[in-house]
Amino acid sequence: DAKTTQPNSMESNEEEPVHLPCNHSTISGTDYIHWYRQLPSQGPEYVIHGLTSNVNNRMASLAIAEDRKSSTLILHRATLRDAAVYYCILYRNQFYFGTGTSLTVIP
Amino acid sequence: EAQVTQNPRYLITVTGKKLTVTCSQNMNHEYMSWYRQDPGLGLRQIYYSMNVEVTDKGDVPEGYKVSRKEKRNFPLILESPSPNQTSLYFCASSSSPGRNTEAFFGQGTRLTVV
Numbered sequence: 001d002a003k004t005t006q007p008n009s010m011e012s013n014e015e016e017p018v019h020l021p022c023n024h025s026t027i028s029g030t031d032y033i034h035w036y037r038q039l040p041s042q043g044p045e046y047v048i049h050g051l052t053s054n055v056n057n058r059m060a061s062l063a064i065a066e067d068r069k070s071s072t073l074i075l076h077r078a079t080l081r082d083a084a085v086y087y088c089i090l091y092r093n094q095f096y097f098g099t100g101t102s103l104t105v106i107p
Numbered sequence: 108e109a110q111v112t113q114n115p116r117y118l119i120t121v122t123g124k125k126l127t128v129t130c131s132q133n134m135n136h137e138y139m140s141w142y143r144q145d146p147g148l149g150l151r152q153i154y155y156s157m158n159v160e161v162t163d164k165g166d167v168p169e170g171y172k173v174s175r176k177e178k179r180n181f182p183l184i185l186e187s188p189s190p191n192q193t194s195l196y197f198c199a200s201s202s203s204p205g206r207n208t209e210a211f212f213g214q215g216t217r218l219t220v221v
């Protein structure tokens with residue numbers, strides 16, 4: 001398995017930035033770091049992915065440590081619709097989903 | 108609209124009665140896969156397919172079959188369902204085996220085997 005470690009849960013106030021951490025100390029040189037999120041009663045939804053450099057898209061930013069053993073998903077302004085379980089995944093022949101981080105957004 | 112469609116969304120069946128969960132994608136993706144999601148275990152891959160007529164086992168294939176006769180469809184077959192296959196199932200597709208691509212997931216099928 002390509003194992004990642006995330007906090008079980010986090011809270012954020014609405015309209016504030018959220019930093020979701022992920023440790024992946026066993027990452028290999030060709031593993032991409034993917035983030036997906038799962039809203040209640042829905043399938044996982046792609047958020048962002050990267051290899052070495054930091055990445056930005058319309059949903060979020062991904063900050064990757066220089067040694068690639070950890071990464072952080074950044075939601076710049078949390079909204080109530082961002083309340084979901086966020087999965088940090090190393091793609092190695094398949095997606096290995098852990099149990100993710102359950103994000104609660106407080107109004 | 109790009110989508111992965113699973114049917115049915117909900118299914119209650121009895122032990123031993125064969126069932127099929129369908130999965131269809133409209134993005135001409137080559138790679139498709141099935142996952143099951145159980146509390147405390149995250150998503151675990153059941154089977155995947157790299158292309159038409161090419162399938163392989165994931166981490167938890169026991170009790171399941173798949174087929175890939177055409178690119179858009181990837182049905183999951185439970186020949187003799189048992190209660191331990193009660194779970195939430197997701198189908199996913201991507202243009203290639205996911206390393207540098209986005210995967211699209213279906214809405215899920217909640218299966219209960221009694």
